[in-house]
Amino acid sequence: MSVNKINTSGRLAHVLVCVNQRRDSNLPCCADAGAEEVYQLLRAWIEDRGMLAKIWLTRTECLGWCTARGATVVINPGDHWYRAVTADDVPTLIERHLAPLAT
Numbered sequence: 001m002s003v004n005k006i007n008t009s010g011r012l013a014h015v016l017v018c019v020n021q022r023r024d025s026n027l028p029c030c031a032d033a034g035a036e037e038v039y040q041l042l043r044a045w046i047e048d049r050g051m052l053a054k055i056w057l058t059r060t061e062c063l064g065w066c067t068a069r070g071a072t073v074v075i076n077p078g079d080h081w082y083r084a085v086t087a088d089d090v091p092t093l094i095e096r097h098l099a100p101l102a103t
């Protein structure tokens with residue numbers, strides 16, 4: 001079997017946003033807690049700066065930190081995990097992690 005390693009040298013950051021929608025469950029999930037809005041706000045900020053090729057943004061399934069209060073977001077480099085992220089929190093995440101990359 002051949003394994004082809006991807007060259008990620010042009011990537012400055014990788015943001016993962018859980019948008020998981022649980023079905024047939026009473027457990028909370030990010031989709032019901034505003035994850036799509038969080039994703040779209042991050043996407044708009046990155047796209048507006050022409051940085052989609054440098055700041056990767058990925059929708060994910062459950063990351064294991066489900067809550068009804070917001071989405072789970074992971075930002076690399078640095079392995080920064082955030083729980084219960086809402087649209088109101090997005091400016092803080094951008095200021096803390098992404099804005100310094102957009103100089």
Ligand code: FES
Binds near residue numbers: 021029071
């Ligand atoms: S549903 Fe998002 S972390 Fe579990």
